[in-house]
Amino acid sequence: MFSLSLDCTSVQQFLFEKNWLFPEEEIQQTEVPGAGNMNFTIRVKTNRRSFILKQSRPYVEKYPQVPAPADRVLREGEFYGHTARIPELAARTPQLLAIDQEQSVLQLEDLGVGSDFTGMYAGNKQLSTKDVSELLDFALVLHDSFQDLPKAERITNRAMRTLNHEHIFQYPFVNENGLDLDQILPGLEKSAAPLRQNSKLKQRVKALGEQYLADGPCLLHGDYFPGSWLQTPRGIRIIDPEFCFFGPREFELGVMLAHLKLSAQSEATQDFAMAYYRQKSPLDEGLAQSFAAVEVLRRLIGLAQLPLTLSLEERISLMDQATWTLTS
Numbered sequence: 450m451f452s453l454s455l456d457c458t459s460v461q462q463f464l465f466e467k468n469w470l471f472p473e474e475e476i477q478q479t480e481v482p483g484a485g486n487m488n489f490t491i492r493v494k495t496n497r498r499s500f501i502l503k504q505s506r507p508y509v510e511k512y513p514q515v516p517a518p519a520d521r522v523l524r525e526g527e528f529y530g531h532t533a534r535i536p537e538l539a540a541r542t543p544q545l546l547a548i549d550q551e552q553s554v555l556q557l558e559d560l561g562v563g564s565d566f567t568g569m570y571a572g573n574k575q576l577s578t579k580d581v582s583e584l585l586d587f588a589l590v591l592h593d594s595f596q597d598l599p600k601a602e603r604i605t606n607r608a609m610r611t612l613n614h615e616h617i618f619q620y621p622f623v624n625e626n627g628l629d630l631d632q633i634l635p636g637l638e639k640s641a642a643p644l645r646q647n648s649k650l651k652q653r654v655k656a657l658g659e660q661y662l663a664d665g666p667c668l669l670h671g672d673y674f675p676g677s678w679l680q681t682p683r684g685i686r687i688i689d690p691e692f693c694f695f696g697p698r699e700f701e702l703g704v705m706l707a708h709l710k711l712s713a714q715s716e717a718t719q720d721f722a723m724a725y726y727r728q729k730s731p732l733d734e735g736l737a738q739s740f741a742a743v744e745v746l747r748r749l750i751g752l753a754q755l756p757l758t759l760s761l762e763e764r765i766s767l768m769d770q771a772t773w774t775l776t777s
Contacts (some may be wrong), residue, residue, distance in 0.1 A: 450552065451463055451552045452506075453489050455479045455491060457476045457479055460476055460479055460491070460502070461476045463554075464476070467547065469547050469556055470495070471497055473496075474496060474497050475495060475496050476493055476495050477494050477495060477496055478493075478494040479491050479493055482559075483564075483565065485511070486510065486512075486676070486753075487509055487517065487521070487689070487691055488503050488506070488522060488689075488691070489504050489505075489506065490502070490503045490504075492559060498559075499559040500558065501556070501557040502554060502555070502556055503522055503525075504552065504554045504555075505517070505518070505519060505520065505522040505523075505691070506519060506553075507519040512752070515752070517609075518609055518612065520550075521553075521606075521608070521609050521691045522553050522691060523548070523553060524604055524606045524690075524693060525555065525689070525693070526545055526548045526555055527693075528604065528690040528693040529542060529543070529545040529690075530545065531595060531598075531602075531668060532591070533545065535590060535594050537587070537590045538591060541587050541684075541685065541686050542686065542687050543558040543560055543686070543688065544557070544558035545557060546558060560683075560686050560688070561681050561682055562681075562682075563679045563681035563686070564679070565676050565679055566678045566680065567676050569675050569708075569714070570675070570711065570755050570756050570757050571756070571758050572712070572713045572758050574712070575715060575718065576709075576714055578721055581718060581722050581725065582725060583684070584685065584705070585722060585726050585729075587685075587687055588670070588673060588698075588701055588702070588726070591667075591670065592701065592730065593667070594668070595668040595695075596667060598668075604693055604694055604695060605694060606693060606694040609671075609691060609694070610692075611662075613671070616747065616751060616752055616753060617744065617747045618654055618657065618743065620747075620751055620752060621746060621747045621750045621751035622644065622654060622746075628751075628752060630750060633754060634761055636761045637750070637761060637764065640761065640764070640765050641750040641768070644750065644768065644772065649776045650776050653739070654743055654775065657739055657740060657743055660697060660700075660736075661697075661700055663696070664694075664696065665695055665696035666695065666697075666698075667697065669693060669695070669696050669700060669701045670687065670692070670701060671691075671693045671694055671696075671701075672692040673701050673704050673705050674704055674705065674708045675708055676689070677690070697733075697736065698730065699733050699736040699737040699739075699740055700740045702737045702740075703736075703737045703739070703740025703741040703744060704741070706722060706737065706738070706741040707740075707745045710741070710745055710770075711748055711755060711759075713763075738774055739774060739775060742771035742772075742774040742775050743775070745767055746768060746771050749764050749767060750768075
């Protein structure tokens with residue numbers, strides 16, 4: 450098994466063997482383009498161009514102790530195969546240049562030096578309505594473009610959904626799951642304890658988890674949050690769809706809404722996002738808000754933590770709001 454690294458000689462040999470280089474093309478530099486969570490990703494600069502190489506391994510790159518499907522980037526490749534057919538989607542996603550199914554490596558277009566939107570969590574960046582509309586326009590076209598796709602071409606991504614299901618709908622609500630929340634913020638463990646004892650809440654979360662695992666009509670990005678939104682010199686681009694699957698549109702919108710809450714976006718921005726989506730496509734608003742509530746909770750008391758600057762009181766307030774949404 451080839452293991453991708455920053456070593457130029459090793460990368461040059463791999464690309465040469467795969468015939469992924471132009472004649473007389475030589476690697477001049479490799480670098481890590483950003484802080485990825487799931488996969489090992491590098492930018493390769495040659496004497497002719499730059500591109501991205503991404504490899505998935507049998508674990509989460511940021512958390513090597515967490516197993517993950519080794520072939521997950523192949524699902525990402527399938528996603529780009531679908532979006533390449535729709536000009537509005539192709540314009541906002543990287544072009545898939547090549548794929549090595551055996552080694553689980555993608556060669557992707559380099560979108561240029563950019564930054565994701567995770568700076569929002571510092572609490573000092575408010576999204577403009579233009580940003581929100583662009584993000585929602587991409588989601589709307591994605592959700593509405595593939596509903597008639599034959600079953601054989603639909604991405605089920607069962608293994609990645611099973612992994613995500615555990616971390617969204619199960620792990621955060623288990624007593625003594627091994628995560629010490631007080632290491633994240635003193636007092637958080639005690640604040641989370643009532644959630645794990647709330648049988649009505651856990652029952653609702655379980656039901657939502659079953660809806661997440663059931664196949665649905667829409668192609669979803671699957672992890673539509675600020676870490677998957679890239680601000681580039683050419684505008685907003687969407688990356689890292691390895692959690693993609695066909696499911697309910699409300700899950701996608703719910704995740705986005707949750708991160709608007711977690712990044713302290715204004716109520717007006719949150720209301721605008723919901724109204725903008727709803728006026729363009731049919732939506733079960735209650736279901737979207739329920740998925741948003743679960744995402745808020747799992748990001749506050751689960752393993753996949755965010756660089757939040759929220760105080761304990763602000764986190765408790767968000768947990769209370771989410772609990773009310775799920776149990777009222």
